[in-house]
Amino acid sequence: MINSFLILIGRIISKISSILNLGSGSTWPGHIALNLNPKFIRQTINRNPDLKVILTVGTNGKTTTSKLIKHLLEQEKIKVFYNESGANLLNGIASSIIKHSTLNGSLNYDVALFEVDENILPLMLNETEPQGLVILNLFRDQLDRYGEVNTIANKWSNAISKLTKSILFINGDDPKLTHIAKESKLKSYFFGLDESKMIKRDLPHDVDSVYCPSCQNKLNFKKIAYSHLGDFICPNCEFKKEKTHTFVEIKPPLPGTYNVYNTNAAALLVKKLFGIDEKKIQKYLDNFKPAFGRQEIFEIEGKKIMVLLSKNPTGFNQSIEMVMEMKQDDDNILIILNDRIPDGRDVSWIWDVDFEEFIDDMDNMFISGDRTYDMALRLKYANSSKSQKSKIKSQNYNLKLKTFENLNEAIKIALEELPRNEILYILPTYSAMLEVRKILTGKKIL
Amino acid sequence: MNKNYLPKAIRHSLTIGWLYPDLMSTYGDRGNIIVLQKRCEWRNIEVKILHLNPGFDHKLLATCNMLFMGGAQDKQQQIVAQDLKKEKVETLKKMVDDGVPGLYICGAYQLLGKYYKEADGTKILGLGIFDLYTENPGENHPRLIGNIIAELAGSTWQVADGKKTTSYAPQATRHIVGFENHGGRTYLGKNVKPFAKVIKGFGNNGEDGTEGAIYKNAIGTYLHGPILPKNPEIADYLIKKALEVKYKDEIGLEDLDDSLEQKAKEIIEKRYNVKV
CATH class of the missing domain: 3.90.190.20 (Mur ligase, C-terminal domain)
Incomplete structure (x- = not known):
């Protein structure tokens, strides 16, 4: 009951702020809803048992990967909504739910796709256990806000260890993320860059993940895509890169190595969770438009x-x-x-x-x-x-x-x-x- | 040209030891090394940077004319602590006592102190080179994060200035700017002087108005940003001291055009209404 009221209020606020062109209308409705009912996200998602929830997280590429997933699913006639415009904190996610639900709290979609801020992932996983969780990468970013890379990795690892049903889609070229997946005991699929596209070069200096996450020895990298993403093995405990899905036959719709990762992450998810094959994926990608900026x-x-x-x-x-x-x-x-x-x-x-x-x-x-x-x-x-x-x-x-x-x-x-x-x-x-x-x-x- | 300028024909050279670049390099720390290197090269001072990673031979340390060590994540700091065995610590202590200049940022600054007390009371021993200790008050106390403006403690510390080539005559105090981000609160003992006085920001502990510490020619500070690009006078101080200790002579440095550096500094001063 209260949630219907919150949805109504939220809609009115959005309307007013868009008429008055106030901007920031995209997170206010959710902000208010969560203040009045902290369980708003959990309750509205639970009300829709058929809704599949997919989360994407990572330092770089969340928005592009989410757009790719949304595009691929929509081409397959699967109904999906997404927290657009980078509103990736809980208030943005709640706002997105308000925007897409009926007044009685029904979400008439097949998939709710949320990109989630790195800090927020543990909170979001408290609210709902997603069907699919895509983890793209973990780089240094805004140390004043996020803290150090290890702090984030530990937070993620703790939150993920509480999950029981989710399927993980993990960047297998990232040692820390691979370690998180292996510790979790959840079903995990790994995407990555084909080794023939990696190059042999020194590790760049800005790397935070060159020590073995399992035993702290320095990792050996045979080849590197960029930063600490590459083909790694620990000389001490034999922790090493998993075999990854590299989709060499798919041409990414955007240039740059990082978009190969984004594309492969999206492709792996839609293939494993929705059974969309490579041929269709390529066809669908041909008319993809990039995200803002x-x-x-x-x-x-x-x-x-x-x-x-x-x-x-x-x-x-x-x-x-x-x-x-x-x-x-x-x-x-x-x-x-x-x-x-x-x-x-x-x-x-x-x-x-x-x-x-x-x-x-x-x-x-x-x-x-x-x-x-x-x-x-x-x-x-x-x-x-x-x-x-x-x-x-x-x-x-x-x-x-x-x-x-x-x-x-x-x-x-x-x-x-x-x-x-x-x-x-x-x-x-x-x-x-x-x-x-x-x-x-x-x-x-x- | 002033006779005290480095004669072009004589090539001075410096070896800068960068302690644990693979592990202790978190907040754009390598910017400090880039600045030291460039400012030497622009003055025809030959410079060699030694990357001292875990397992390095302690004899290498003694060949350095200047040392630099940056901040780190906790886990990485543990690896460093394990590598800093007796011989290395003794060499480092002797070098600092002999006046070898050094710059130790954030985690490194804390490490050079006597101890670091965790929120649960566990004491982690430091190297005991700086007379200071650090305490982490626990998760209920916020990290000290933000832009910082401080004034160099003028009476104890003089900045080398290219224009004054003959001496370190105390000058009007000058501001340094940077960014700080630390959970630990550091308290100074009697045998170190504060590096600077906080004008805006937190400094050592957010209470007593001190920022960093200086002992002989070794500087410990919470300023990153990194510190040297926007505060080139500190870079020049380190270079000048390193040359003087190495060549046992008074050495002046050529002027460089620091107008961009000045503008970058002023942007922050203006933002917080701090008079230049």
Whole structure:
């Protein structure tokens, strides 16, 4: 009874806030519902025994993977709803339930798909035991908010150990996640990158998971995809990579190695839980559209802009690698570093990004955001030693860097200077990505 | 050019020992190493970075002219503690006492103290190089997280400045900025001086207004962000001291253009209305 009332209230709030264009309408209804009834999520899900719940969690790729799963299921005529627009805390999940349920609390869908914030996963698993839990990866991200990687891994492991029926879909190239799956005794499927696509190289420095999660010895990596994802084995206790599903026959709809993981995670889930085969998956993927700010392309007065959300070291390295892959002679890049709550207040992570590997190839760099100069400094110090040595007293590297504290101005000038046939790549943190979209779609700058 | 500048023909060189980069490198810590390396290279000072990971030969330590050690996760700190056997600790102690400059951040800062007391009362012994101890008040007390602005404790500590090539004349106190994120509260003993005085933020314990510690030329601090990019005067202090201890002579450093560094610092000062 109370839940019907909460759903009604929630709907009214959404309506009002969308009419008044107040924004943040997407989490308020759930926020209020949970305040008045902390069991709202559990009760509404329990009321719908036929509803399958699927959760996706991980540092990077939650939104893209969820979009992929949703798309694949919908193509198969399975009805699915999803907590869109990154509302991935409990209030966002409750809001999504309110939005999609009837007034008496029925959810007329086959699948409820939720992307879940890393910190929230244990709370969410208290509310419901999902049919499928996809764990994509665990990288350093917003240490001020999430704490250290081991803290998150322990929280996940504890929460998952209480589950009895869920099926896990795990990135098998990640040692910590593999360990969590093996400890859990739940049925687990592993996805990964085909070894032929991994390369032999040194582990990058930003790795948090290179010690054996079982016995603390240093792991041997035969090959690496990126960061600590790869083909690992412990020389001491023989903990090693499981055989993974790599779907080599499927072509991911988005570029970048990380999207191979996202695609394989989605493919494995829909194959095992819904029996959709590889042939169909490929066919369905051909008309997939990317999520907000994830390789999203905008066209403004005939000029092309591609936005690549870059919010932590691993994600940023992947964005850079992708820009280097895609760009021709053009290299117009705008990096935006904000330090608001959704970005993490601590910007020290930019020093874990490997700018060194590409900075000397870049001629046209624009920098903006709350922490414009922190980013400019990072790039100044990323310049190769050789080119600096020749100009010792005048290390005025900012010659190449155009800094703008005002984002509107940065985008305006970057676009003005952009030659017609080239692409402007924008690499923003999360809140900066939202700002960029607002500016580009509102076309405020033109 | 001032005669005290490094003559171009003479190539000074420094070896910087980075203690446990595989384990103690959590908050963009390698940024500090990058800054030290670049600021040496831009001045024609040859620099070698030694990565001292578990199992390293303790004799390597003694070849270093400067040491750096960053923060870590608890689990990784245990591996480090196991590796820091008697010989290594003794060498490290002697080096610090001999004035070898060093920068020890967060977890490393705590490790160099006398002990770390866990919330349940368990005492983990530190290396006893800094006269200080750290206590974790437990989960009911929040971690100390946020931007921090502090003022270098001017009377005990002078910043090397490229413009003043002949001496470390005390200057007007200067601000340093960074980001802190620690659960432990550190309390200083008599034999160390605070590194800085907190203007905005928490510092050692959120109570007594001190931030970090300085003993001889070794600096312990909770500032990451990392600390050196936005506070290049600290980087230069370490470089200058390292050269002077190595070459047993007073050495001036060439000026570098730090205008971007200054702007990055000012953004934070302005945000908290701290007068520059």
